[in-house]
Amino acid sequence: MLQSTSEYEERSFDDIQRALDIEHTVKALEAQLCYDQHSPEEVARQILKAACKFYDADWCGLIQVDVDLKI
Numbered sequence: 001m002l003q004s005t006s007e008y009e010e011r012s013f014d015d016i017q018r019a020l021d022i023e024h025t026v027k028a029l030e031a032q033l034c035y036d037q038h039s040p041e042e043v044a045r046q047i048l049k050a051a052c053k054f055y056d057a058d059w060c061g062l063i064q065v066d067v068d069l070k071i
Contacts, residue, residue: 025050
């Protein structure tokens with residue numbers, strides 16, 4: 001099924017805007033982390049905060065699993 005030109009343009013614009021938002025988020029995170037020394041825990045915390053903000057999420061975290069479970 002073919003998309004109409006307006007649907008294609010709207011989707012393309014949304015994709016471009018998302019790419020720009022990702023770039024802005026990464027640059028802001030780099031600026032925050034690159035010029036000062038931070039512990040690995042603080043770097044991870046700042047990355048999780050940036051992910052929450054980017055996705056407008058209430059929570060973001062990591063799940064640690066045992067490598068022996070091959071998950």
